[in-house]
Amino acid sequence: MHKSVRQSMAWLHSWLGLSFGWLLFAIFLTGAVTYYRHEITMWMQPQFASMQVNQDIAVKTAYQYLQQHAADAQHWYIGVAHPAAPVNKIYWQTPDGHYEMKTLDASTGRELTLSATQGGDFFYNFHFQLYG
Known part of the structure; x- marks a missing residue:
């Protein structure tokens, strides 16, 4: 027996509503969590604390x-440490055009190897990639 147009549209309406509802839920949830992104990053990288x-x-x-280490570089960029990110992030362009990046301890200038996590920035990027 064939379904009526109304039954087909009800099925489509239900599934589209659920899909967009879950998408909106993910956008709103990650947007709310983004408010605490610096705290989440500090928690996920305890060496910052x-x-x-x-x-x-x-x-x-x-x-x-x-x-x-980069006296012959064409350009330097220094991301100076601040309370939300207590490490220096430096970038430079080598003479052959490639870029290098290092993370330094702000007080000693020693190179750091951080854990491979985005921390709270994951939620920030997730939110804006879904929203935009």
């Missing part, structure tokens, strides 16, 4: 590292 930030020292150590 004990780091103290002095921006004058952080700038000096990053500059010294770049002078030693």
Whole structure:
């Protein structure tokens, strides 16, 4: 027996409603969690919790590292440590055009190897990729 148009549309309406409802739920949930993204990152990378930030020292150590390891670079970029991200993130363009990136301890200038997690930035990116 054939279904009527109304029954077919009811089935389509139900499944589209559920699909878009779950999509909206994911957007709203990750948007709410994004408010705590720095705290989540600190929790997922516990080595950050004990780091103290002095921006004058952080700038000096990053500059010294770049002078030693990338003196011939075409461009430097220094992401100075701050309370939400207590490490220096430095980038430079090598003479052959490639880019290199290092994460440094802000107080000592020593290279750090961080755990491979995006932390709270995962939720931030997830939210905006679904929204946009």
